[in-house]
Amino acid sequence: MGVKKTVVALLGVVGLLFGTAGTALAYEPVNVVHTEQVQAGPYALTVGFSTWPVKALQSLDFTFVPDGGIADKSGTLSLARPGGRRSVEPDPLVRHPRKLDVWGLDITALPDPGEWKFTFTVDGPDGSGTGELVLPVQEQPGPPMGLSWAVSTVPLFGLVALIVIAWRRTREDTSV
Numbered sequence: 001m002g003v004k005k006t007v008v009a010l011l012g013v014v015g016l017l018f019g020t021a022g023t024a025l026a027y028e029p030v031n032v033v034h035t036e037q038v039q040a041g042p043y044a045l046t047v048g049f050s051t052w053p054v055k056a057l058q059s060l061d062f063t064f065v066p067d068g069g070i071a072d073k074s075g076t077l078s079l080a081r082p083g084g085r086r087s088v089e090p091d092p093l094v095r096h097p098r099k100l101d102v103w104g105l106d107i108t109a110l111p112d113p114g115e116w117k118f119t120f121t122v123d124g125p126d127g128s129g130t131g132e133l134v135l136p137v138q139e140q141p142g143p144p145m146g147l148s149w150a151v152s153t154v155p156l157f158g159l160v161a162l163i164v165i166a167w168r169r170t171r172e173d174t175s176v
Contacts, residue, residue, distance in 0.1 A: 030061045030099045040075075040122045041129010043067060047118070048104075056113040056140040063096055064103040066122055070095070073124035075103065082114025082137075090121065113139045 034052035038045040048063035066073055076090035096104025110116055118133040142148065 038131040038133045040120045040131030042126040043122045043129050055138045057109050059107045059109045062105040075122040078119040080117035110137050113137050
């Protein structure tokens with residue numbers, strides 16, 4: 001009996017292992033639907049977007065591809081919000097997690113509408129260069145965030161009311 005249980009358990013573990021491996025492979029590669037060109041000193045940089053036009057609070061992927069690839073280059077990215085508020089320090093450009101041959105940002109949302117400024121600094125064999133891209137970001141799609149949250153909490157209040165009514169009825173029945 002013990003051997004059968006062990007074999008069944010091992011088969012279950014192997015089934016779970018291979019059953020969930022397909023889920024990890026299900027992530028689609030980055031689908032770039034729009035590109036913009038930026039000249040950062042001697043380097044031409046192609047900035048790709050997985051959604052266009054860009055809207056506030058909408059998740060998307062950004063890719064940054066210098067001509068000649070990223071193998072012998074490094075760089076930084078600094079973002080400035082609408083109104084000129086800049087991020088404190090530039091962040092290093094890193095490989096996109098689902099498209100390893102380019103730099104990028106994975107599933108990123110810009111929180112405010114307006115003109116965002118992306119400042120790139122690229123260092124490579126031809127020296128260092130800086131370039132900027134001004135990106136127009138449209139208003140958030142859909143209703144305002146406060147209204148969305150208010151509507152989404154209605155079922156919660158209904159559930160709480162149902163639990164309170166059920167609790168009161170069961171307390172009344174036990175006191176008889």
